[in-house]
Amino acid sequence: MPITPTQYIWMDGEMVPWDQARVHVLTHSLHYGSGVFEGVRAYKTPQGVAIFRLREHTERLMASAKVLMMDVPYSVEELMEAQLEIVRANGLVDGCYLRPLVYLGYGEMGLNPLPCTVNVSVAAWPWGAYLGDDGLNNGVRMKISSWHRHDPNAVPTAAKITGAYVNSSLAKVEALKAGYDEAIMLGGDGRISECTGENLFIVRDGVIITPPSSEAGALKGITQDSVITIARDLGYEIRHEALIRTDLYLADEAFLTGTAAEVVPISSVDDRLVGDGKPGPVTKEIQKQYFATVRGEVVRYHDWLSHA
Numbered sequence: 001m002p003i004t005p006t007q008y009i010w011m012d013g014e015m016v017p018w019d020q021a022r023v024h025v026l027t028h029s030l031h032y033g034s035g036v037f038e039g040v041r042a043y044k045t046p047q048g049v050a051i052f053r054l055r056e057h058t059e060r061l062m063a064s065a066k067v068l069m070m071d072v073p074y075s076v077e078e079l080m081e082a083q084l085e086i087v088r089a090n091g092l093v094d095g096c097y098l099r100p101l102v103y104l105g106y107g108e109m110g111l112n113p114l115p116c117t118v119n120v121s122v123a124a125w126p127w128g129a130y131l132g133d134d135g136l137n138n139g140v141r142m143k144i145s146s147w148h149r150h151d152p153n154a155v156p157t158a159a160k161i162t163g164a165y166v167n168s169s170l171a172k173v174e175a176l177k178a179g180y181d182e183a184i185m186l187g188g189d190g191r192i193s194e195c196t197g198e199n200l201f202i203v204r205d206g207v208i209i210t211p212p213s214s215e216a217g218a219l220k221g222i223t224q225d226s227v228i229t230i231a232r233d234l235g236y237e238i239r240h241e242a243l244i245r246t247d248l249y250l251a252d253e254a255f256l257t258g259t260a261a262e263v264v265p266i267s268s269v270d271d272r273l274v275g276d277g278k279p280g281p282v283t284k285e286i287q288k289q290y291f292a293t294v295r296g297e298v299v300r301y302h303d304w305l306s307h308a
């Protein structure tokens with residue numbers, strides 16, 4: 001997905017012109033993948049542009065930093081304000097994707113990260129449908145990857161660690177080269193974990209099921225959490241249950257969730273159609289309510305919006 005440059009990137013408290021937002025080639029995080037990040041979206045609402053679940057994303061960023069023992073020199077409130085500021089400074093009134101990053105900077109080398117300086121940047125740019133408009137409307141073709149998710153005792157899966165995404169990239173390339181849209185990864189125990197950058201749900205006999213994030217070695221998705229709340233409020237029963245691959249093949253419906261991807265129907269898994277291969281009624285209802293929610297059209301979820 002190409003990036004559309006905007007005017008400024010927030011770097012350690014300053015608005016830096018887009019083209020000058022550079023780091024040294026000996027930046028620690030470039031060598032060891034020792035950064036943590038977030039993916040956040042802002043949407044146009046009737047009350048102006050608003051960041052969706054800003055506090056939860058910022059708190060998760062801090063939690064990821066805690067796992068890596070990074071001492072972030074800003075508070076949650078300051079980082080929330082930085083994100084609102086970058087949306088305003090770039091005039092992103094129609095919404096955007098935001099990428100806050102905490103990384104270890106230039107000045108130290110070697111595997112001990114503790115003496116490194118901790119830097120923070122926040123970029124924002126307009127970004128369309130991550131898995132394409134066709135995927136959003138008609139569903140995506142998934143492949144179960146030969147690459148497993150990390151064992152949480154090897155690389156912590158509860159934290160969004162930059163270096164950990166090599167695993168997702170390997171799975172993504174494998175799926176794309178084989179002609180699929182996206183990959184599903186199994187955990188070390190062979191159960192379904194998540195996709196390369198999304199959580200996964202199935203619908204079976206009217207019940208909505210998603211794997212329990214920690215045990216499945218998946219990220220606890222904020223979109224997953226929003227969808228669970230939305231689905232419960234629509235009257236659906238939700239369960240956290242371990243899933244195996246045939247649960248996907250035999251589901252009535254399946255969909256994936258993520259900030260970048262949003263809510264995307266799954267049309268097939270390993271060439272087995274999910275249901276009849278078309279987005280099912282439950283998926284469509286949840287997708288519709290999710291988009292209405294992020295766009296500020298559902299009053300009961302207005303608490304999830306931070307206006308820039």
Ligand code: PPE
Nearest residue numbers: 039196197198199219221222223258259260
């Ligand atoms: N699992 C993974 C591995 C993941 O990276 C994401 C977000 C999710 C689940 C869903 O989490 P949430 O966004 O809180 O619902 N992936 C981010 C980065 C994607 C990328 O390609 O880069 C995102 O969606 O912004």
